[in-house]
Amino acid sequence: MKKKLLTILIAALSVRFFALILLPERSVDQDDSAQWNNTALHFLQGKGFLSETENLDPKRPPVYPLFIAAQYFLFGENNFLSVKIAQVLLSGLSCLILGAIASSLVGPSAGFWIGLLSAFYPPLILYSGIFQSETLFTFLLLLFLWIWIRAPQGGTLVSSAAGLTLGFLTLCRGTMLFFLPFLVIVPILQKGEKRLRKTVLVLAMVFLMVAPWTWRNYKVYGVFIPVITGGSELFWFGTLPLDSQKKYGESQEWKNLKVPSDVREGERFYWKQAFRNIRANPGRYCSLTVKKFFYFWFKPIGHEMVSRKSVPLGWILLLAHFSLILLFLHGIMLTRFAWTQFLPVYSLMMYFALFHTLLMPMPRFRLPIEPLFLLFATVSILRFFEDKESHV
Numbered sequence: 583m584k585k586k587l588l589t590i591l592i593a594a595l596s597v598r599f600f601a602l603i604l605l606p607e608r609s610v611d612q613d614d615s616a617q618w619n620n621t622a623l624h625f626l627q628g629k630g631f632l633s634e635t636e637n638l639d640p641k642r643p644p645v646y647p648l649f650i651a652a653q654y655f656l657f658g659e660n661n662f663l664s665v666k667i668a669q670v671l672l673s674g675l676s677c678l679i680l681g682a683i684a685s686s687l688v689g690p691s692a693g694f695w696i697g698l699l700s701a702f703y704p705p706l707i708l709y710s711g712i713f714q715s716e717t718l719f720t721f722l723l724l725l726f727l728w729i730w731i732r733a734p735q736g737g738t739l740v741s742s743a744a745g746l747t748l749g750f751l752t753l754c755r756g757t758m759l760f761f762l763p764f765l766v767i768v769p770i771l772q773k774g775e776k777r778l779r780k781t782v783l784v785l786a787m788v789f790l791m792v793a794p795w796t797w798r799n800y801k802v803y804g805v806f807i808p809v810i811t812g813g814s815e816l817f818w819f820g821t822l823p824l825d826s827q828k829k830y831g832e833s834q835e836w837k838n839l840k841v842p843s844d845v846r847e848g849e850r851f852y853w854k855q856a857f858r859n860i861r862a863n864p865g866r867y868c869s870l871t872v873k874k875f876f877y878f879w880f881k882p883i884g885h886e887m888v889s890r891k892s893v894p895l896g897w898i899l900l901l902a903h904f905s906l907i908l909l910f911l912h913g914i915m916l917t918r919f920a921w922t923q924f925l926p927v928y929s930l931m932m933y934f935a936l937f938h939t940l941l942m943p944m945p946r947f948r949l950p951i952e953p954l955f956l957l958f959a960t961v962s963i964l965r966f967f968e969d970k971e972s973h974v
Contacts, residue, residue, distance in 0.1 A: 583685060586694040590681045594674035594701035602666055602711050610662055615713035617642065622650035623659065630802075643810050644795060645722075645754035646715040666711045672721040673710035677701045679724040680953045686731055687923060688961055696960040700953050705883040709949060715754060720950040722751040723930070730926050733784070734777045741780040745787020752792055756809030760937055762788065764929040772922050805846050814852035819942040821859035824873050827942050871939060878943035879935070880907065883952075885945070906959050913958025916965055927954055 610619050621631055621642045631644055650665050657664040681697020688696075700706060709716050726747040733741050748765075752758040765784060769777035792808060799807040819827055819836075826833040839855070842848050860867045882888075882903035889896030917924055934951050938944075 583690045583693075586690070587678055587681055587697070590694065590697035590701055591674055591678045593698060594677040595670065597702060598670040598673055598707055598710050601707050602670055605708070605711065608712055610713050613714070618646055618650060618713055618715065619660075621647040622654060625651050626654055626659065641810055643753050643756050645750055646718055649718055650713075662713070665713065669710045669717040673706055673717050674701075676706070676717075676721045676724050676953065679721075679728050680957065683724065683728050683731065683927075684957050684960075686728075687920075687927070687957075688917070692961060692964055695964060696957050699960055700956050703952070703956060705949055705952060708884065709946075714946070716946060716949045719751070719754050720953065722747060722754055723950045724953060726751055727926060727930065730784075733780055738780075738783065741783040742787055745784040746791065748784065749788045749791025752788060752809060753795060757813065757937060757941075759792075759808055761930070761933045764933055768925045768929050771925055803845050807845075813941070814849045814856065816941040818852040818856040818859070820874065820940060821856045821867060821870070824870065824877060827874075874943040875935070875939045878938055878945065878948060880904070881945045883945045883949055906955055909959035909962040910955045911958075913961040916961055917958065927957070930954065 608615075610616060625631055625647055631642055631647060649668070653664040653668055654661060677697050677700045680700050681693045683693075684696040685693025687693075706717075706720070726744060729740060729744040729747055733744050748758070762785065765781050766778070769781055796806070796808050799805075799809075822833065822835050826835050842851055880903070882899045885896060885899055885903075888899050921928070931951055931954060934948065938947050
């Protein structure tokens with residue numbers, strides 16, 4: 583199995599380095615990339631984690647800016663290539679970890695193929711060269727899942743490592759705080775008293791990791807902010823028509839909104855506007871939520887960009903994604919009798935399904951759990967070949 587895992591790693595790194603060299607360079611000024619970069623530069627210059635582009639709002643959690651700042655400290659400021667190379671390495675390790683997760687759940691042979699397919703999965707390859715937190719977040723998410731699965735059989739050190747990793751994960755994307763209830767639900771459903779006791783240790787480590795940042799926010803802003811603000815803003819966006827949500831900052835509703843500059847007032851303002859939109863037409867909001875669910879899960883990552891360059895390629899991407907969804911659902915059915923074993927995986931997918939359907943459903947937010955889609959889809963593909971061989 584060690585040789586197979588090494589094969590996965592070599593394949594993943596080779597493909598990603600070739601993509602980094604051959605694909606056109608994407609500007610750091612696009613999307614959130616400029617804000618991440620500015621926040622990292624501000625930290626290196628002794629200005630903390632405040633971002634001028636967002637009126638000093640605490641919308642950027644610390645882990646990804648620190649990750650960028652570490653590369654700049656070692657290789658020079660604005661050395662974008664060093665950040666991308668570091669992300670390529672993390673993306674390759676993510677494929678390796680996925681193979682290890684799959685090996686523990688469905689066996690070494692299937693684990694090898696699952697890890698190898700993830701090495702060639704286009705969205706994971708493309709995002710390894712983009713200034714976004716998705717690659718780092720995906721790595722931390724899979725690392726946490728791998729340790730969490732091993733926690734019941736491991737000792738205190740393993741549970742502590744799971745909590746430490748989840749703490750980093752939460753400081754990389756603050757919405758992971760809402761995943762914490764699943765840590766308790768899973769051992770209850772598994773009827774594992776031993777696992778439930780270890781969950782307390784995991785939760786304690788998470789809070790120890792997050793507490794210093796929460797205290798920092800209180801000292802800077804004078805208000806309780808566990809990790810970041812911005813959740814109320816995304817929730818408000820989630821109450822707008824879906825076409826407006828797709829435009830995000832370019833939508834007319836965004837341009838017309840007069841948001842208070844004070845952090846606390848701004849948060850209250852977004853919540854108030856969101857619930858006003860829901861109360862104005864509850865039926866429309868329910869219909870919108872259904873549309874958001876399907877948009878989040880069935881819109882291929884990068885579809886609009888690909889379609890602008892080539893309509894046929896856009897349709898091919900759409901067909902490939904629908905095929906992945908069907909294979910994923912079939913893989914879920916095939917593993918249903920071992921559902922307690924897969925509960926940690928299910929819990930992450932359920933969290934993403936629930937949380938990101940309520941907020942603005944950007945398809946790229948789905949990227950960190952697409953490796954789990956590949957896990958079940960590959961199980962389905964392997965079963966097809968096993969059945970075919972059995973009939974020969």
